[in-house]
Amino acid sequence: MDTVGRQRLISCAAVLGWAGLGIQLYLIFFARLSIGASLLGGLVSFFSYFTILTNTLVATVLTCAVTQRESAARRWFLQPWVSSGIAVSIAVVGLAYSLLLRHLWHPQGWQFIADELLHDVMPLLFLGYWWCCVPKGTLRLWHLPLWLIYPLVYFIYALLRGHLLGAYAYPFIDVAVLGYPQVLINAGGILVGFVLIALALIGLDRLRGSQS
Secondary structure, three states, X not given: OOHHHHHHHHHHHHHHHHHHHHHHHHHHHHHHHHOOXXXXXXXXXXXXXXXXXXXXXXXXXXHHHOOOOOOHHHHHHOOHHHHHHHHHHHHHHHHHHHHHHHHHOOOOHHHHHHHHHHHHHHHHHHHHHXXXXXXXXXXXXXXXXXXXXXXXXXXXHHHHHXXXXXXXXXXXXXXXXXXXXXXXXXXXXXXXXXXHHHHHHHHHHHHHHHHO
């Protein structure tokens, strides 16, 4: 595929990413307005989900990839180790949703579209972008601890927010229902999955790098 065709595909992926985020934000705002709740509270709630934060990072990387104007942010996000860390996180989003959350509800209409974009479409598109467009051969095992900072900081934030507000973003970290021992076991399982996916990406990076 030529450069123009690849850029068009990346642009389409970026648009889909921002569309999924935009639809989900609209749905949250609409729900808040219907009960007379604060829109600011809705915005805070929106950015309290690992899915939303990670999809925002994904859409940002894809946008940077098709933006010609140089900037510090563009250089940062397009570093292979940064894009690869985001690829690991969005893969975890897709797998965790399919294994732990999908069976808990059955969204309809626009909510179904937003869910499909954020949990199924964007993980696959971004992993495809990572495979085809991110330079290979630069990842090392020491990148893994750096990638772990993001989910660990989020987990601490989610527990603190849940404790203060009495509402947890995800049922598998709901301390009020499950208790801390079970929540820590659940988080440990997800952490193991994160590490395994990260090791797989590092292995694929080295394989592709040795072939180029």
